[in-house]
Amino acid sequence: MDKDEWAAAAVKGDEEALLKRIGLDKQQMYGIAFSYMRNEADTLEAIQETVCRVWAGRRKLREPKYFTTWMMRILIRVCLDERRKKQRERAGLLEQIESQSNESAADRSAARLDMEARLAILPAKYRMVIVLKYYRDMTITEIAELLEKPDGTIRTWLNKALRLLRSDIELLMEGGNANEQGLGNGKSRHGVAE
Numbered sequence: 644m645d646k647d648e649w650a651a652a653a654v655k656g657d658e659e660a661l662l663k664r665i666g667l668d669k670q671q672m673y674g675i676a677f678s679y680m681r682n683e684a685d686t687l688e689a690i691q692e693t694v695c696r697v698w699a700g701r702r703k704l705r706e707p708k709y710f711t712t713w714m715m716r717i718l719i720r721v722c723l724d725e726r727r728k729k730q731r732e733r734a735g736l737l738e739q740i741e742s743q744s745n746e747s748a749a750d751r752s753a754a755r756l757d758m759e760a761r762l763a764i765l766p767a768k769y770r771m772v773i774v775l776k777y778y779r780d781m782t783i784t785e786i787a788e789l790l791e792k793p794d795g796t797i798r799t800w801l802n803k804a805l806r807l808l809r810s811d812i813e814l815l816m817e818g819g820n821a822n823e824q825g826l827g828n829g830k831s832r833h834g835v836a837e
Contacts, residue, residue: 650707661701665694668711672718679722689725693718729778733758736777739805761811769804772797 644652644660646667652660665672672693676686696717704713737758762770775781775789787797 646710647708650704650710653701653710654704654707656702658698661698664710665697665714668714671711671715675715675718676722679719679726685725685729689718689721692721692725696721732778732780736773739777758808761808764811765804765807769800769807772800773804773808776801 646664649660649664649667653664669690672690673686676689676693677683680686680689693714697714700717704710762773765773771790772786775786776783781789783794783797783801787794790797
């Protein structure tokens with residue numbers, strides 16, 4: 644079978660044909676997604692979301708010969724949506740941290756540049772709560788249900804995570820660098836292996 648035949652079979656509901664047809668474009672999908680997302684994890688997540696959307700909407704494609712074009716448009720929309728979402732998430736997290744701190748404009752700029760590195764060194768449970776709250780727009784109650792913890796525990800973890808992030812940023816602003824603060828030795832200043 645050629646590309647168009649695989650696409651036609653996929654549109655008619657043949658899941659194996661759909662997977663084979665998507666497989667023919669996987670390198671191109673990766674290249675496009677990576678150009679938008681700029682890291683492998685986000686790239687693979689965007690591709691996975693695209694495959695789900697393609698699978699859900701496969702019967703709507705009228706012309707199987709345009710399968711690749713259709714799929715790439717979906718991929719680009721997914722990537723753009725994810726980038727916008729990440730920008731909103733970062734802005735929300737920084738706003739929360741800034742509202743709890745008396746940092747100057749220069750300090751806030753430095754915090755924006757280093758936010759992902761700061762998140763990476765948080766203990767896993769705190770990082771998870773930050774990601775779910777600010778990167779996935781979940782409520783405290785939703786996070787508590789997902790992690791099977793009481794609301795109070797989630798609030799405590801969130802508060803501690805924000806406090807740790809704020810203290811890391813304040814240390815950075817005071818002129819300390821990662822090596823001086825013990826961050827370059829494989830452990831965070833919180834005593835957790837990276």
